[in-house]
Amino acid sequence: MMKPLSVGIIGTGFGRTVHAPIFQMHPGFHVKSIASVHRQRTEDRTWNGIPYYRNWRDMLDREQLDLVSIVSAPGHHYEMAMLALQSGYHVLTEKPLGMNTEQTLQMLRESERLDRQAFVNFQWRGAPIRQRIKHILKGKELGDIQHIKYNGSFSGYSVLTESYRGWEARSENGGGFLFAVGSHMVDSLMWWMGEEITEVYGDMRTQIPSYHGDAGIEIRDADDAFTFTGRLNGGTSLVVDVFFPGIHGRGWTLEIYGTKGTLIMRNDQNLECSFGGAFESIDIEPFQPPANLEAPAVHYYNGFYQMIDGIYHSLTGNTTRIDLPTFADGHKTQAVLDAVRLSSETRSRINIDYGSMP
Template sequence: MGDTVRIGIIGTGFARTTQIPAFLACEGARVVAIASGHRENAARVAQTFNIPHVADDWRELVARDDLDLVSIVTPPATHMEMALAALDAGKAVLCEKPMAMNADETRRMVERAERTGAFALIDHELRFLNGRRRMRELVQSGEIGRVTHIKIFFRNATRARPDRPWNWWSDAKQGGGVLGAIGSHAVDSVRWLLGTEVEEVCCSLATHIKERRDAQTGAMRPVTSDDEALLLLRLAKTDLVEDATGLISLSVVEAGRQDHFTEIFGTRGALRIEERGELWRAEPSGDRWEMVPVEPTDLAPGLLDNGWSRGFTAFAREIVKALREGRRSVEGAATFADGHRVQLVLDAARRAHESGCWTSVNGS
């Protein structure tokens, strides 16, 4: 690969707000093309960021011979088809989370990536926050002893207004819902931070706003996706994880200050990481958190200051560097195999919700 990594983007949502500005801040990266099912959206983004090529068919973008990386930033129902096509076209692939609709789809994606030997990653950008990396180092080194519990809490009110229009996020058939959107990050965090797997899960999903108005027709449409997800976890035993449990609480319809944190409790203390990577530690019998010094993660120009933006700023830089050097992986990044393991947990969580029972995370 040459000195410049040529990037094609499919999708105009998170790509516009985060991915494109972060890639453009990377040395040796150029966004060459953007595609959207609504050409006017792609054209608007292309004009904003001076992207030369626009398409309303993602297949046209994947077929281009002037692209090195295809970033898939679309609803989950489209991920498998797009990823398989991009891999078959010889492109490196970055796929948004959740990886796909179910583990049957993610398994096919893993198999295709392995067969082609391609660069294929999932966008779990929170792994690249300096604070989270430091947290993982402390856990893996045994700094807080054997892990007994992990707690992940995410709350905002982005979908609390009932007059917010219906879109794909309201549709379970397109992969909408907080379990996939945020739960995928939470499960990945459990696996990556602790170095273990989820063995069993109990889950309750809720849809608190049950109808939204279609912006095109004006008619009310049912919301079939979840806006709240509560999960209990039982974790596999390792040298550092024993009889450990997990709690994940996610909501996008709760009023009040937005909050997002992860806490890990061990036999010799506890760690807490906040939204932008602020890291805290507590002693075993302590009654307060003390800050752990961590260098803040960079933020690309023009991005909102949050964990996702700072994480992707760092992740984009590592992606571009790896491709320029001809590498097929990024150290510490979530692979397609990681995405598949996360999907197995999400599938088990949905089965647990339907049955009302603890459910094993089966599959390989």
């Protein structure tokens, strides 16, 4: 029987609707408390049966926790993670790890100094289809990888033109799709290949720069589309592209071209390979969510449950079943994101500096 570890969650949006219910389904975790990112004016002392704090600092001060899950806008990650680590807790932080590599390197060094385990929620590593891609690449089934295309197009025009985006519209708060989905893409690429990205040339765009609603004008400077080309250590070339404000998008497509074969993944559901002939489907054993799990948590169960299961086994000293993304991985991803932003601003190719990592 698993000994439950106590979890405190910071964030009553995604933290309450996704992290909390999936943590509650894992026999190794007990969601002990949840706290607001901002000081909400409410007299409630519980939230869906979970003890609730209006101030996240109070939760860190008063609770005895094993793990703190930080589910806030990226602009808050540094302060929250540093205080949680200094309070003696292990930490899981939403992606991206921070706002820039200066922050993420300090966070990584602090976790090492305090001997705390620290993870970044690149949960899609745990999805069975992505684990299968990792297995294929590690086994050199495609030969030497020459080129990778990874793109996503979405039907987001009405969302951007008919509603406010809040902090997600502001780059100063960590908004934008490079941070939101590009962070996952960068982490997956480096994890799949077992290599670092060495250089990028980026272009970030804000296609819908404002919204006029009943509450006034929202001015946006965060990207809703981005493209970058790059290269990995071993010479593999990359093209990464995301376009959110489409009228009708096509979803996700990953194409990996090797000297022996080609792999295509569509929407994290269908996987095909060709070794010179026709493309053939590869069966993936599904990891089905429980029938009683509701949206939006149901959409994240596939990867997030595997992620926290790995964290449990890591914290209890057992062998993990997946490659857990740590603060070191989060820092490396941040270095690539920073380089894409700098490249877009300067219209130049940027060599990536990962700094002096512990």
